Amino acid sequence: MKFIVDLPLAGLAKWLRFCGFDAAVQRLSPGAPQDLPPALADTYLLTRQQDFTRFKREDLLVLSAPDPEGQLQEVIRRLEITRGHLRLLSRCGQCNEILVSISRDQALGLVPEHVFHTQEQFHQCPKCRQVFWPGSHLPGILAKVLEKLD
Ligand SMILES: [Zn+2]
Known part of the structure; x- marks a missing residue:
């Protein structure tokens, strides 16, 4: 499981890396669908910008929690991440x-x-x-x- 994390969520990206996930940080623009990174297998886009909800992409998670703790919990819940997915001390x-x-x-x-x-x-x-x-x-x-x- 990999992540492309919207720039304002850099704190969440750091935590995902601590969990062992590949988490790149990039500023995501909700301007037009073609501005988004292409959909890749097992890769999820994470943002808090509510404008993104209109894109209806399965790989796009629009989070609502304001803090990395809540954001990580949302990602864990929505992607059904379990202990087995974690690779602590790997990244x-x-x-x-x-x-x-x-x-x-x-x-x-x-x-x-x-x-x-x-x-x-x-x-x-x-x-x-x-x-x-x-x-x-x-x-x-x-x-x-x-x-x-x-
Ligand atoms: Zn380093």
């Missing part, structure tokens, strides 16, 4: 790049000392070089949303 929230696994030695100096001593698994974004470890990337509020998944 950089900032860059949308796939993380690569690095050794503990490689993480030395790149993570806080207590993290280095307590964690075994480290992943790095090939673009921004940020290092992640289990739980590091999940804001508490997102973890709560995911806890409720089947």
